[in-house]
Amino acid sequence: MMRSSLSFMRIERVLISHFHGDHFLGLPGLLQSMAFNGRSEPLSVYGPHGIKRLVETIGNLGYFPHTFPIRVVEMGDKTEVDCGDYWLRTRAVDHLVPTLAYCLEEKARQGKFDVQKAHQLGIPEGPLYRRLQGGKTITVEGKKIKPEAVVGPPRPGRKVVYSGDTRPTQAVVDLAMGCDVLIHDATMESDLERQCFEYGHSTPAQAAQIAVKSKAKMLFLTHISPRYDEKGKAKRLEDEARAVFPHSVIARDLLEYVVKYAE
Amino acid sequence: MMRSSLSFMRIERVLISHFHGDHFLGLPGLLQSMAFNGRSEPLSVYGPHGIKRLVETIGNLGYFPHTFPIRVVEMGDKTEVDCGDYWLRTRAVDHLVPTLAYCLEEKARQGKFDVQKAHQLGIPEGPLYRRLQGGKTITVEGKKIKPEAVVGPPRPGRKVVYSGDTRPTQAVVDLAMGCDVLIHDATMESDLERQCFEYGHSTPAQAAQIAVKSKAKMLFLTHISPRYDEKGKAKRLEDEARAVFPHSVIARDLLEYVVKYAE
Numbered sequence: 001m002m003r004s005s006l007s008f009m010r011i012e013r014v015l016i017s018h019f020h021g022d023h024f025l026g027l028p029g030l031l032q033s034m035a036f037n038g039r040s041e042p043l044s045v046y047g048p049h050g051i052k053r054l055v056e057t058i059g060n061l062g063y064f065p066h067t068f069p070i071r072v073v074e075m076g077d078k079t080e081v082d083c084g085d086y087w088l089r090t091r092a093v094d095h096l097v098p099t100l101a102y103c104l105e106e107k108a109r110q111g112k113f114d115v116q117k118a119h120q121l122g123i124p125e126g127p128l129y130r131r132l133q134g135g136k137t138i139t140v141e142g143k144k145i146k147p148e149a150v151v152g153p154p155r156p157g158r159k160v161v162y163s164g165d166t167r168p169t170q171a172v173v174d175l176a177m178g179c180d181v182l183i184h185d186a187t188m189e190s191d192l193e194r195q196c197f198e199y200g201h202s203t204p205a206q207a208a209q210i211a212v213k214s215k216a217k218m219l220f221l222t223h224i225s226p227r228y229d230e231k232g233k234a235k236r237l238e239d240e241a242r243a244v245f246p247h248s249v250i251a252r253d254l255l256e257y258v259v260k261y262a263e
Numbered sequence: 264m265m266r267s268s269l270s271f272m273r274i275e276r277v278l279i280s281h282f283h284g285d286h287f288l289g290l291p292g293l294l295q296s297m298a299f300n301g302r303s304e305p306l307s308v309y310g311p312h313g314i315k316r317l318v319e320t321i322g323n324l325g326y327f328p329h330t331f332p333i334r335v336v337e338m339g340d341k342t343e344v345d346c347g348d349y350w351l352r353t354r355a356v357d358h359l360v361p362t363l364a365y366c367l368e369e370k371a372r373q374g375k376f377d378v379q380k381a382h383q384l385g386i387p388e389g390p391l392y393r394r395l396q397g398g399k400t401i402t403v404e405g406k407k408i409k410p411e412a413v414v415g416p417p418r419p420g421r422k423v424v425y426s427g428d429t430r431p432t433q434a435v436v437d438l439a440m441g442c443d444v445l446i447h448d449a450t451m452e453s454d455l456e457r458q459c460f461e462y463g464h465s466t467p468a469q470a471a472q473i474a475v476k477s478k479a480k481m482l483f484l485t486h487i488s489p490r491y492d493e494k495g496k497a498k499r500l501e502d503e504a505r506a507v508f509p510h511s512v513i514a515r516d517l518l519e520y521v522v523k524y525a526e
Contacts, residue, residue, distance in 0.1 A: 019324075019325030019326055020325060020326055021291070021292060021295030021296070021299065021324075021325060021326075021327070022295075022299075024324075024325055025291050025292045025295065025324070025325075028284070028288050028291065029284060029288045032284030032285075032288065033284070036284065036285075054324065054325065057320060057323065057324060058324075060320065061282075061284075061287075061288070061317065061320060061321075062282030062283060062284060062287055062288075062317065063282050063283055063284075063360055064284070097326055
């Protein structure tokens, strides 16, 4: 995280999928680093049932300076949290232990303001623009002008879905419906599908099927087994997914992707 | 560690200096990785008082498969443990919280066997060599031959001392006396000596003084403050140490150094 373009001090929320070591053991170091750097702003930590006890335990590891409040929220299946600009939603997924997938969906944004139209209607720039943007009807030279005349329909926000470890499941399809980005488990190639299922994971083809069914715009494959570390091997997983869903990409450390608004 | 030439699965002992996050929070991930890779061999973990509770707590974080036994040893000042080929020794050092420095000292090795001398004395190669090497007196053609005649004096083993965070202290000088390698805290340059002391750390010059006093052969400076991350800045710390003790080197991630036997 220190090598990324993000500042770990500016994180406001941490989402934990489940309590396998490779999915939460970065938390103790992150919390202590925040404290050592003198954080005072509160932090929210979300996770399955047990996250409260976990964060409490972490706070008792060694000498932990408690410089900032931690708000811990235990999430179940279909939990919804209002995060101001966006909604945070969960679904329970299908892994060996209780595991959550998370959806971050921005609230709809205000419609586009048509400046040209406003000019044509003779509305002077300034406070009247803001009244219309705020949904109010105004009067210009005795004429009533409704906001719909110059403000377009609300535009949908962006939607990103992260599933931790999971077998392919309808729960993710439901959660990810129409999302801009789906981040999905793709641990092993299809020739190991049986073993993959046994360990509670998905193949690239299965992940791609979820992307197709949920009409996602983009699929990032994660949690690739170390058996594919060798150069070229991971590419095979990408090819397997692309045969089903063309917009599939194998995630790599520090990969950045800008999620654009739909036109 | 995965990027190093060492296998984390082959670790037999872990030494913890103290319970500040940057000095022990690698332990949960290490232990879980060992377990997930199916380790069955026991592991020993050493640390200051509190290490037992810490390892127990770590074992209760999330779903931790207990595939191997962990032997936890609480160490005090001047604790000595026989590790077979070497001794493990501690000294309490001077930091903000209870902190240990560790010395690993190989036991003396057998003296050199002088093959030429053995030939001259008419000793036939084979079992008699081994008897002499084992310290036994032998008889060849009626003549008694003592081991000292062909086996040199015991040769000292190698000695490596690691001090975690510490202000300069005589305890490290004592522990490191005559060592091959001393690894020492050198957090800030001398112009910040006061601040450095306040935080319980040493300057490169202070670390180098410890190396001089203990007659160490080699000094590695560690725990460099991130304020010196910029290129060239860390070199200044090395220069500061070298002005006092020429064989000073700033440690960097994945640095390897072969500790040779004294001639």
